[in-house]
Amino acid sequence: MLTVLITIFVLAAAAPMLHRLLRGATGWALALPVVAVTAWFATLVPAVSGGEVILESRPWVPALGLDLAFRVDGWSLLFLLLIAGIGALILIYAGGYLHGHRHEGRFFGFLLLFMGSMLGLVAADNLIVMFIFWELTSFSSYLLIGFNHEETKSRAAALQALLVTGGGGLALLAGFILIGQVGGTFSFSALLENADVLRHHALYLPILLLVLAGAFTKSAQVPFHFWLPGAMAAPTPVSAYLHSATMVKAGVFLLGRFNPLLGGTDVWHTVVTGVGAATMLTGALLALPQTDLKRLLAYSTVSGLGTLTLLLGIGTTLATKAAAVFLIVHSLYKGALFMVAGAVDHETGTRDVRSLGGLFKVMPITALAAGAAALSMSGFPPLLGFISKELLYEAKLAAPSGAMLITAAGVGANILMVAVAIIVGFRPFHGARQLPAKPMHEPPLALWLGPAVLAALALVAGLFPSLVDRPLVSAAVSAIRAKETTVELKLWHGLNLVLLLSVVTVLAGVFVYFLRQRCRALAARLAPVVRFGPERGYELGLRALTAVAAGQTRLLQHGYLRGYVLTVLGVATVLAAFALVRFGPATLWIGFEDVRIHEVAIGVLVLAAALVAANARSRLAAVVALGVVGYSVALIYGLYGAPDLAVTQILVETLTLVLFVLVVVHLPQFSTLSSPRRRRWDAAFAGVAGLVITLLVLKALHVESGERVSQYFAENALRAQGRNVVNVILVDFRALDTLGEIAVLSVAALGVFALLKLRPGARKEDR
Template identity: 45%
Template sequence: MSDGPRGNGWVGILPILLSAAIFAGFLGALPRVSDGEPLRLAVDWVPSLGVTLSFLLDGLSLTFALLISGIGTLVFLYSNSYLAGHPQFARFVLFLFSFMLAMLGLVLSDNLIGVFVFWELTTITSYLLIGFGHETKKGRRSALQALLVTGAGGLAMLAGFILLGNAAGSFELSEILTDPEALKAHEHYTAILVLVLLGAFTKSAQVPFHFWLPNAMAAPTPVSAFLHSATMVKGGVYLLARLHPGMSGTDGWIWSLTIAGALTAVLASVLALRQTDLKQALAYTTLMALGTLTLLLGQSSAYAMTAFATFLVVHSLYKASLFLMVGCIDHETGTREAGILGGLARAMPVTAVAAALAGLSMAGLPPFIGYIGKELIYAGAIVAESSPVFVTAAALAANALMVAVAGVVALGPFWRKPGGKLPKTPHEAPWPMLAGPLLLALGGLAFGTFPWLIEESMIAPLVGGLLGDPDQTKHLHLWAGVNLPLFLSLATFALGFLLYALHRSLRAALARADAATPTLDDWWDRFLDGLKALAAWQTALLQSGVLRRYMAVMFLVVLVGLVATMVARGVRVPMPDLSDVTWMNVALVMLMIVGAVLATLTTSRITAMASLGVVGIGVAMIFIVFSAPDVAITQLMVETLIVVLVAVALLRLPKLDRASEDWRPLDALLAVGVGGAVSAVIFAVIATPVDRRLTDFFEVASYPEAHGRNIVNVILVDFRALDTFGEISVVIIAALSAYALLRARPSKGGDR
């Protein structure tokens, strides 16, 4: 195998073959799934927690899987030429293929825990891909931003999944969605909705979490094409679609998705028109599409669901084609600036054809599938459950702006006059780079001209998964008659052409407004700076190097935790029964109190250690009084050993700092508080009936299963062997740490 300017050997060919085989496998399952026979596979994963590794192939997951694997194959083919000879190409392929597999796992998983695991895998792999050019500060910043925003949303989503699983009594999505009314009536529905929406909105970059997605353009163009058209950013949309049958229809669902989707679609469309970098403009149009899909999922009508299914396919086709086309332009001209590019149709005719076909589908012109998708969006908007006027107005504004942006991105670089000198002499890209954008663009034309090609096989099963009945799917027509959606389409074209004619002056005005307005991206940097400052302050406060302060903080946390828990749970502490107290008990308690007080007042470490030894001996005597001689002997041996070893160690330490004596009253108060809280917990526990289930189990099982009659020893050595091993390991680590400290010597300057 050899890497060179002409190719990348088997490293480049292997992922193409594997992704094509995966696509062929899903394509082979299409007839069966289209006939209403979903496929399910499940194996035990964590049986003790009831978690299975289960996968479901139905209309929704199959549509996503076909888009992911099909577009992925073309992206791998494109990458093999786009990054030919790149020294890190093997690493890039590994990241990209892992990303594809993680996304496939996400859309196919039928278990909530599995969904979360694959969700986080897409987050990690996208972080690696966005930061592929880690030599630049921009690449590192963009990757970290995407990781933190989507990762935080993923943690919120996990909490929602746990609540959802507990509310439904199962973590299997196919079981959870069978009783939507019970789920929506559950007391935790609102919390589940909020937490799940946080995960979905961060992943699919809905307002106000939209700022990370355009910055992800730091990734190589093949990654951008894959990420924006079929994979990660569609993860949130997929989750909303998967949960739609069980959680939709409530006011919280309808208005959350409607408002977030509408704001995202319109704002992103405006910001897309403001961009001069073609890749950035396409990034914002992805936000527009994600907002539109979210807006549609906020509804429940058959038109809205058919529009969602159709526009999902529409967007994947034209967006992947346009991103790959922009990569061809950048690769062959050295720039992506709209103000410079122009007149490329003669030098790059095939690229110009692919761009024109994809751009016309993006603009929603007939006879492309984009036109059918736009008509269905309007049909779903005018019957929206939330506010038909609001939804229709948002869709009209976003679609009109998309017409203008399509002209800027897809037509301007090829047909307008050049605005400056190109860095490189343009020429046509190699065929592996042209195959993807051309095939995808032709797909938009073919599916628009012959919509039956995908209606029965992809759209109807997907709608059936959303509504429960594929027969509710609205037919895909290029001509649906003279109706309101037709007039809205005509208004879209008229307004879009006007915006394109004025786009230069509008872009300048938007640039001035953008420069004068602080953005969430700027606030993100301030947020991170504040977070770092807080971490530095907290570290300086907690990691002071003073052992007394460490101990005080730990015991204070224990005290607050115990008291807060008991108050929150309304635990009542009964008065102890003192009727059986003897003079021996009183004498032992007084002995331990004297030892504790002496340890508090003394300024000698040796005296303090001996005083604590007195307390330990008192505890051992209590064990003897209550007929536990074996435990008492263990206690005496441990106390004696500790006193001897610590006394030897104390001889190596410097004298006590006299300033530390000022803190002794507070230390004593804290000690009394912790002791009182622990005693209260013990009294409360003693007052409750004894649960003998574990006791009975160990009494019965100790000899037959562990061949031991000493139950305590059997528990430590057999039933809790790992715990005992862990405790031994902790003791060894502590001993090694103590040894290292004792071997330390003061530096020449006197500092330790």
């Protein structure tokens, strides 16, 4: 598993370079290894459906209980297959869709980065590892949604998606940490062995709510659903991949994953079912009035995600089964329809359903794929969508509580979905040609291959349900329920209530389709009300956050050097005084018997130079006097056996002087800005600070603090092949610290550079 992930991430890094080499063939070339990965996942199917759980682990930071552990059970394998399989098709599709785009290579890189993160997320066994991949998916989706980064809309949508899912991610991290505290381990497999511990713990409710917050934001559940339609600003391959089959399903994955640990309680049922039902209805209602193909699909995806959440909330074996089947169905048809929408857009230049029609003659293959996908979406036999819808109704009817309510909501949402399916899958291709007769043709192979394959899969799986039920669905359901379950799917269930509901759904859906104009009119009138929805809350929140940040910056970063120095010294003095009070008073008299003459000389020199600096009437004098202080301190270091420190001090002093000389000509005339009274205050303050620090130093001479660290380092330095202890510490014992320090230093340098270069006025000469 780790090998697979590394391969994909390496491919992601290499994609831009590969693209320069392969040009138009990049999509196909990159799809090859991904197909191989899919095939490898497929070889795992027999073992996993036989009840085996494939575990893989290697230590990463053992001290923190952090292992690169992966767990492939039925539930994750189902996702792995979907992610890699659809991912390969999307890569091919993206090659066709973005053909000749300036940043095509970069796009492939982002796409693969996302794919790797998603695979890692569903395969992770260690919760922290899972969280890291979770954040990586948010991060890479930010890059993908904002791919057209020159458009304000794209950037805003990307930021919105990142903030909403990232916020949820933080909640999730908190939840995971609590789980780690309660369960004593971050390993999911280990937690599974004591599955009841979490449910019976006092912290159960916070844990549950935090994990759910993560899942709901990611899977665009009400009230966080608004980011998904916004994310349609992304190029279509992104929507087809992230917003249909993968990223938005991560929340659903999480729910299924944690069902054995957190599920089954009353809170779980109420919250998950309720939010799922609300999302299902909201999505369906908001979808119908849309006229943009992609927004139609986005809202219907919200509805589909609501359905999945609802089913996992019900949590019966039947509902879980329905969820697993619907997950496959939804990924197949929604991925296909998104790709169709992109292909239509690519060929005609519009995605507005009102101005599309009669495209069947121009692009028959795309039209056929779209039709099949739409049939699957509306639950027509013999497609897999039909089986799924039968199961949905069966599960909802058998729900332990509120069955009638849930079923009614489900039927309502599905009716609307049928109407949407007709609008998306049939409307653009049939009826009169509405577009101006510009030359149009079937999109290239790369653009129709994806939808065709996905639609064909939906058909084949519908005709031969045994292809998916035992190998995939059984294992997935077993993993969610944490007990062995066998699933058998049938196309024909006999004449019963469920079938009746299906028929009613389709008929009513067709009816609603013909009413769509009126729905749009109604929605237009309701628009002012909808504006006060959760998206408004997001905007207000964002504005408040920036306002707070600005206020805080004004308060702390006021730009007065005197204030900064006062703050730093003040805090240090108070802390030092506190330490003194705790450890008792210092010995004041240390005796001057063995003081040598040159030491006294240096001391006098430092004092004199400091006084000169404080009273200097010219800037140069002040700088030079400060330099004298610095060099004298370096002398003291040198005298007391710290040559490294002394050399460093001298060099730093020299560089500071050089920098000062460079900028001194730009500085305004030296002037005394503070009033005499203020200066007296400063002097008093400096005096107190100096006194406290002196006392602290005197005290430090007499504090015995157990074993001396220097002893250890001195003894072990030779083992590390060095005699200079300071340097050995820097580059060997504490090398990681040093690495962090130089990284921070580099970032700081870049910041300084940016500040210097981006000042107003400095910009012109830069160009």
